Amino acid sequence: MEQSCSATRAGARVALVTCAKLPDLDPDDQSLVPALAAAGITAVPTVWDDPAVDWSGYDLAVVRNTWDYPRRRAEFTAWAGSVPQLANAADVIAWNTDKRYLRELAEAGIPIVPTTWIDPGDPVDLQKDGETQGEIVVKPAVSVGSVDTGRYRLPEQEDLAVAHVRRLQDAGRLVMVQPYLADVDTAGETALLFIGGVFSHAIRKGPILTGPDEGVDTLYQEESITPRTPSPAEHALAERVLDALPFDRSALLYARVDLLPTPSGDPVVIEVELTEPSLFLTTAAGAPDRLAAAIAGLLPAARR
Numbered sequence: 001m002e003q004s005c006s007a008t009r010a011g012a013r014v015a016l017v018t019c020a021k022l023p024d025l026d027p028d029d030q031s032l033v034p035a036l037a038a039a040g041i042t043a044v045p046t047v048w049d050d051p052a053v054d055w056s057g058y059d060l061a062v063v064r065n066t067w068d069y070p071r072r073r074a075e076f077t078a079w080a081g082s083v084p085q086l087a088n089a090a091d092v093i094a095w096n097t098d099k100r101y102l103r104e105l106a107e108a109g110i111p112i113v114p115t116t117w118i119d120p121g122d123p124v125d126l127q128k129d130g131e132t133q134g135e136i137v138v139k140p141a142v143s144v145g146s147v148d149t150g151r152y153r154l155p156e157q158e159d160l161a162v163a164h165v166r167r168l169q170d171a172g173r174l175v176m177v178q179p180y181l182a183d184v185d186t187a188g189e190t191a192l193l194f195i196g197g198v199f200s201h202a203i204r205k206g207p208i209l210t211g212p213d214e215g216v217d218t219l220y221q222e223e224s225i226t227p228r229t230p231s232p233a234e235h236a237l238a239e240r241v242l243d244a245l246p247f248d249r250s251a252l253l254y255a256r257v258d259l260l261p262t263p264s265g266d267p268v269v270i271e272v273e274l275t276e277p278s279l280f281l282t283t284a285a286g287a288p289d290r291l292a293a294a295i296a297g298l299l300p301a302a303r304r
Helices: 032-038 070-082 090-096 101-107 158-170 232-244 287-298
Strands: 013-018 042-047 060-065 116-118 134-140 150-154 175-179 189-195 198-205 225-227 254-260 268-273
Touching: 013 032, 032 042, 032 287, 060 287, 070 090, 101 268, 134 158, 150 158, 158 175, 189 232, 189 287, 198 232, 198 287, 232 254, 232 268
Parallel strands: 013 042, 013 060
Antiparallel strands: 116 175, 134 150, 134 175, 189 198, 189 254, 198 225, 254 268
């Protein structure tokens, strides 16, 4: 691809990468298309596993709605490694698509939701793991949109919880068991959005998990989203998370830090989304334009 250092970025083509079930992008990400057009950049929704796509024909590929990868993560990370110009980068995607990254953050002193990890083939004994009463969450370590995730009351629903764990194990998936932090039912979850390593906006997610996993065949569970101003403690923790990542935060096109409230009032990290997170662009004035400007900053000089 011939480049000219003196050329402008106008006329560049950017692939907004999605999946076959959302070929025209999620409605929120559709707001990015006119924002890029205003900067003279053509945005093309492009399906990640479409063999007909020539990724070298784009100046940049931006991962957005690739929400069908959890059952074939190896294929997805291999695809990411094959794309010439990708945001976020392939090494970020490889690290972030398995929630074992939470272990690294915890070792770096970041407070996370306490987690028990159960490998395929391991015995399932929730009593041994100390989860004998209260509510727990069972989910796979590779997942998006709270799919394959369930909430269980112990000891009443222990059999259902164990069956969920074993179903995931039988599929060869690493399982996470966490306490359900009930304060989320009233306070909600806080997600802080960063563009180019700089805080952009935040949202409140209403509670999502209402009971056991029912095996729904969807890309994600529906969420109630509203704008939110994060507390100083939430903002400070999110900044700590970005500084603790094994990547230069300024090199990340986008990042989302998801926090849950605890009975003590201190937030804890439930996830750090660096791969394909919903960015809730339409909830904050100027957010699509900020992301478009950050994308423009990643582009090489336009092709002749």
